[in-house]
Amino acid sequence: MLRNALSKASLGRSVSGRLASASGRHAPGGSKRLASQLVEPKQPEVVTDEIPGPQSKAALSRLGLLQDTRAVVFAGDYQKSVGNYIVDADGNYLLDLHCQIASIPVGYNNAALLKAAQSPEMASTLANRPALGMYPSKDWGSTLEQAYMRVKPKGLDMVFTTAHGSDANELAYKAAFMYYAKTRRGGTEGFSAQEMSSVMDNVPPGAPDVAILSFTAGFHGRTFGALSTTRSKAIHKLDIPAFRWPRAPFPQLRYPLDKYSEENAAEESRCLAETERILHDNPMPIAAIVIEPVQSEGGDRHASPRFFQELRSITKQHDVLMIVDEVQTGCGATGTFWAHEQWALETPPDMVTFSKKMQTAGFYHTREMVPDQPYRNFNTWLGDPSRALMTRAIVDEVLERKLVEQARDTGAYLKSHLEPLAIRYFRVFNSVRGEGTFLAFDCTSAELRTELLHLMRMEGVNMGGSGDVAVRFRPMLTLTKAHVNVFITRFESVLNKLYQKHWPR
Amino acid sequence: MLRNALSKASLGRSVSGRLASASGRHAPGGSKRLASQLVEPKQPEVVTDEIPGPQSKAALSRLGLLQDTRAVVFAGDYQKSVGNYIVDADGNYLLDLHCQIASIPVGYNNAALLKAAQSPEMASTLANRPALGMYPSKDWGSTLEQAYMRVKPKGLDMVFTTAHGSDANELAYKAAFMYYAKTRRGGTEGFSAQEMSSVMDNVPPGAPDVAILSFTAGFHGRTFGALSTTRSKAIHKLDIPAFRWPRAPFPQLRYPLDKYSEENAAEESRCLAETERILHDNPMPIAAIVIEPVQSEGGDRHASPRFFQELRSITKQHDVLMIVDEVQTGCGATGTFWAHEQWALETPPDMVTFSKKMQTAGFYHTREMVPDQPYRNFNTWLGDPSRALMTRAIVDEVLERKLVEQARDTGAYLKSHLEPLAIRYFRVFNSVRGEGTFLAFDCTSAELRTELLHLMRMEGVNMGGSGDVAVRFRPMLTLTKAHVNVFITRFESVLNKLYQKHWPR
Known part of the structure; x- marks a missing residue:
């Protein structure tokens, strides 16, 4: 009871x-x-x-x-x-602060989304699912413009649509490998006879030993290529064959940031140096790096804009592509539509992947990432135009109602309440971090986290964890300060209960 | 002109x-x-x-x-x-005989499908997309029963839902690898410290070198694991790293079957013996084989029920799992709901994957294929309940209107017209083959096929090729003899044009 x-x-x-x-x-x-x-x-x-x-x-x-x-x-x-x-x-x-693993953008039974769901256009795409790469609807270009191009990351003018975050990353990896091979071949897709035959046996040179470099605690999905870059938890990977791709360290920052600025800068420099060393020394050549703006499933691990800026420089120096995985961070919750906007990079990433709140998946890219020949990066459905119509309705809502700005404001309000609580209830949690409503804190143990999440649910607040001890906030963009007040009241009640139980006076 | x-x-x-x-x-x-x-x-x-x-x-x-x-x-x-x-x-x-790469089951703007698309239940699943593994709708079990279990392959009582054929296969491969490792570990998922740490580096024993055996000319998808088992065309695979998994030969039958029965039996025996040799000798252990009932993308290549029966025996003898990829053959076009029903296996396959005409993807399996621990075979969305409602409407239509039986009858009628034409126009095509409406023939050259497909389209019939020289029939299950008559008239006209052009008297 x-x-x-x-x-x-x-x-x-x-x-x-x-x-x-x-x-x-x-x-x-x-x-x-x-x-x-x-x-x-x-x-x-x-x-x-x-x-x-x-x-x-x-x-x-x-x-x-x-x-x-x-x-x-x-x-x-x-x-x-x-x-x-x-x-x-x-x-x-x-009150839902988990939101189907961070994938509900504008609220349950949102009127605008229900309207889009009930349109004749929707019924048509549901009843007549096209193979978008062969027989797209005459309106598909217009849907892409309205659903994706209005919010495209700066510098990336094309979009490859697909079903979910894991295959969005894999399609980006494939584009990276094809680009890598083409440039090494002197800018051509003229394949040698040896490539043509060896590839059918899954061996080089046709199926080359080339790598995607990912980061400790990163999560990029669960299909075989994506899983080879996922490094968050053993349980996702055990017993499954993996490509022998390397991993670089991701900074482990300490909080509060202002207290540990020197230590954190040194930690980031250490990680950058090690990344550079791997790009230089790794026995298997590296076609691209993949990185999340905030390592989400891995425990809400952050790095500074400076870290990402320098990482971009390093990829340019070493001639490897940079893929930014915005599957969880994309669509506004961090206070900008894409989290990587906050880095103010001099040159944009080569590819940006998305899914979750966008309700469809894919990757943005430049024309350079399109292979010279058709059918190389391809599949039957290339996503789902029904879900793309939902993406369009979501983007409408986000832009018209200024929900990115709202997430920024509401998040700042929430954070300003969490920080003093972290001091008062330091035996339960610490390390409040994040931007917008994309916030998190660490519990002092995994057991306490389990207890806290359970008590919060019984108080009427549904939350999720990430990593070993983190609790992550993944509300909708429609969260208001009134919701934050509701949360804080219940959170304090739970914190008091935990103190009464574990540290009675 | x-x-x-x-x-x-x-x-x-x-x-x-x-x-x-x-x-x-x-x-x-x-x-x-x-x-x-x-x-x-x-x-x-x-x-x-x-x-x-x-x-x-x-x-x-x-x-x-x-x-x-x-x-x-x-x-x-x-x-x-x-x-x-x-x-x-x-x-x-x-007249569409390609049908969005074999993925339209019951006709464009089918009234029953439009009705399902416009239901309040559909609007709810579109506007409120759940993470089905964590917060399924209270009705999800009922949807599964109506959409999938009414047509489940014999012996397979559970279904894992996902987005598309490629990840359906990958999820089945993952289940196979976990099952393999568990049995080799003595029936336990108690992982060693060495497994727990090595897996984060993508090396054995945590990330073991284990294989899926596939067949020459097979197609199983384009994500990294599926692509490693795809052997149909180099262009799908070039420049992409692949697991060093082996391939076995798939029979190359000669037509008409009754003329070449001895040769074909010998060819199948050769392929079975070679498969057995690989299972015995392959340096990397093999967890499962994956095979299509009809190799579709690879050129509509068939084998006899006897071949598949013996293959099943071999997998049992060698203690490897058998995954039947029914992504293209499933949902009735071959004259049975699942093509593998025609093999009358003594023990069912361990897993059967599906997508395309089902409009959702996944794999059927036994309870043995569920890992002992949760979150091991998992992802955020686990498919899409909106599309599952379409699957339900499709299954309703197929069963109520007896469309599998219709495909069997219509296909026999179509085949009976194609066979004499193949004799009369032997310079253009031969090797008419298949069951139900899942038929194909070979053109005598790739160039002639291109010409034929183009002329057919200009006559108002949309068709697709497969493999190097095959033309495949992939109509809807709603094809009737009247449609066949329309096709035959235009086909004869095109054949005459090709003869007039290339072999004028």
Whole structure:
């Protein structure tokens, strides 16, 4: 029984009101209310003694016969979820700061998104899924312009669309390998007979030993090429063959930054020097580096703009491409549409990959990254135009409602509240960090993190971890200061509970 | 000027009628007619002197600024496409036997699919995309049952959903590698310290040297793991690093089968013996084999049920898993829902992968293929529930309208017409083969194939090639004998033109 009188009282609603919502009659509006007319509750509401509750458990026991459900937190009720609140199968209303692993951009049942979902154009793309590389719709160019090109990273004028973050990275790696081979061949894709035959046996020179350099604790996906660059956790990689590609150290900064500025600068210099050494000495040649602006799955690890600026210089000096993986950081949460904008690079990255909040995946690139011959970087669907229409609606919302700016402001407000709490409750957490609402802190142990995430969920706030001990904030761009206030109240309550339990006076 | 009086006359419509259709007023119904009320034309209609025509070209020149369009055949008008007919941006109505690279199952603007696309449930899954492994909708189990389990291959009771055929195969490979390592470890996923540390460096024992065995001319996708098993064409693989996985020979059968039965049996035995030798001798241990029931992209290469039965025995004897790649063959076109049903195996394959006509991807498997620990075979989205709702509608259509049976009948009718033509026009094509409508023939040269496909398109029939010289039939399951008659008339006309040009009397 984790719920207590305090949290019940703080709900500001009667028990009967909560039961009403659990049975589908959440105020305002009856059960027949259209999803687009739902209204966000003022605060979370937890009506079961545990999460997952009985209805979630019933749904999962059925699902468990067909799929692995061991990572499931609860079963969602997406007809009722609204704005920043996710509703589960038992009618619990949780302020969602995890957002489907950082992939909900503008709120559940967003009216503009529902409108896009119900358009005749959407019905057509759902019923008539084209092979976009062979028979694109006559409108596909226009969709690309509106969905992707309005927010393109500076200097990258083309976009390769695909299904998810992992294959977005792999397609970028393939482009890098083809570019690398072409330049080494003197700017030609005229293949030798030996290349043509050896490649069918998966051996050089046709299938060359060339590498993508990634960074300690980086995460770039789970398909075989992407997984070879993922370095966050052993459990993702064990028993799976991997390319013998190298890894460079990523800075391990200390917080607060102003206190450790010298140490952190030295740490970044050490990592840059080691990266340079690997680019110079690695026995397998390196075609590209891949790096996240914030290592997300690996524990919300940051580096300074200076680090990335110097890294860009190093890639230029060593003639390797730079791929920036913005799968999790892209689409505004860091306070700029793309996180790498904050580095103010002199020359843009060669490729920028995206997915998650964009709801479709792909990579931006220059024309140089297009192979001389067709069908080399290709697949049947090249993404999904239905999801691209959702991307277009999302980009509309983000730009029209100035949600990137909102994330910047709301994030600063949230951070300003977290920092003093980190001092007051130092036995529980520290190292508050990040930009915009793309924030995180470290718990003092993995066990405490588990306890904290559980207590927060029972207080009505759904959060996720990253790395070994970090808690990451991955709210929607629609988060407001009012939501932050709701969060802080509950967070303080949980911190007090943890102190009472572990460090009673 | 490829169009001639004969083909114009055969259209059975006035010039003004064709112009009317080009401007969007295709009979029956005006431009305001709902997509679900479109009616198939009786026959193709080509109104431009070339394909792509001027409107397609205009659309592509705009699109070409943003994406590689060199493989594009024409720009589609999917608001007007109907049933077995694809309409292009210029208003050409083409009988579609290519179907978005074999991925349209039940016709353009199918009324049942449009209805599913316009449901409130669909709008919810589009606007609220869940991370299915963490926060599935409470209805996800029910969707899985209706979309996938009603047509599950015998013996495989679970389904892992994902985005496309390439990652469906990779997820199956990962499951195979984890299963392999677990059994070699004595049935445990208790990892050694050496495994835990070595895997972060991408080296054994944590990242072991283990292989998937694939077959000459097989195609399994283009991400790095799948591409290492793809052996169809060098152009797909050149310059891309590959795992040093082996390949076994796939039978090269001769046609007609009854004439070459002894030779073909010997060829299959040779391939089986060589496969067995590789499983025994390969320096890198082999966790699984992957094979297509019909090698599709590789040139529509077939083998007999006996070959696959013996292959299954061999995998059992050598304790390796058997993955059947039904990405292109699945969903009914071969005359059974899954092509491998025709082998009548004593023990089912360990995994069956799917995509294309299913409109979502994934693999069917037994509970044994689920790792002991969560998060090992995992990703953020695990496919797309919006597309799964389309899969459900497709499966409804296929079962209710008995479309698998229709494909079997229509295919037999088509084959019975192709076989005598192959004798009469032997200078152009031979080796008619296949089951259901999943048919193909070989042209006598690559140049003749190019010419034939072009002429067919100008006659109003859109077809695709596979391998070096094959033409593949990949119609929808809704193809009828009337469509076959339309095709045969145009095919004979093209064959006559080719004879008149190349072998005039």
